[in-house]
Amino acid sequence: MVRFIGVELGKLLAALVDAGLHPSDIHLIGHSLGSHISGFAGKSFTDLTGHRVGRITGLDPAGPCFSDVIETFRLNVRDADFVDVIHSNAGVFGVTEPIGHVDFYPNGGSLQPNCPPAAVSCSHSRAWLLFAESVLRPQAFIGVSCDSWQAFREGKCDYQNLSVMGYGCQNGTRGTYYLQTGDGEPYGRGIEGTRFVNNEGLLRNIQNALGGPRG
Template structure:
């Protein structure tokens, strides 16, 4: 039985609710995940539930944490069921879960349990560069996939190193090619830096006046040869597709693989919502 997370008692659970799950050897209070929390808290009528699962592993080693992803998922499921029992106004099926790295796989286990036990799954899971090591050949039940929520959107910033290579959601965004971020070129550990960059990128998408606009590509080669790059001068791209925004405001109808370009320094979004047709941002 899990006794991992206390149930909050002083929040209005009729508000929209986000569930934030950090990655390996991380705390929602001490690292870049904090940026997402702080940006969300600027909004009115919004709850942010934070899962700190460091205590599930007494040994600070990655394989131990991987083995505990399943246990963390069970704790999350038990926590949410208890929250709903004590506060019927809280609806698990309306929850948006944001998980980073190893934490992106935790909601997969929680969702499987919730679907099996009470017949509900999350409204949305956003996977922030889901972890690759020891998940390369994992079965579908052991990693994030589209069956885990009504809508699963994934952002890749370090594919093939710390982050998953293959698409994991209904829609997958590969930022600046998806493997290495230019802002990390001079970092002493560019792979880890690129992995972490998904956090400030996503943080920037939470604001209502920024947008990481992109259009769909059939392949990585098509992206490399610029035939499907986003054209800010038009509301329709060269493939006659309406552009969409990566991150918080991604439309739930989005499907497929997209390649996103950013600035090399903050603010990272190349384009602003205000210059786009308002109907596109919905």
């Protein structure tokens, strides 16, 4: 079904190009399964037109059934001129491995702050909340090039290599970036988010573990 929907969307986009839309102006944004639907739309569009769509943004692309498969069966860098990905629930509902030209892992990309363990979709949904905030606050989320979340926590990153995460991400950005967000809206911490703060969201996480705020 994911592939079918993507192929049909690709046909629609091809028809719009025939009507005058430029491929570089196409920006597909998909959350979870929608990320892979966008990927299949990009594949279909290229097959029909010989061109690539300008950009695909994957918001915590679905992991189950799409992890450890060949690229043609999921979103990949050949589906658009630029593919940027935000991971917020990697290893659970989202893919773990980097699959875009640039991949962002806010808060390590798996468990998001202020998401109680019982709220199974909280971390998975955080990706689109962060992206939505980035539309109105272009400099809210800044990531730093880093090899891993552990390296980020230890401050062992390339602080000369920063990138905006979200809507304002530049097409030429490449690599893997990490950042820390706040635990509530507004989530963006700007440049401060490139440095790990050990107690970020600590009180709320304790409250969640105990079953919610008391008193």
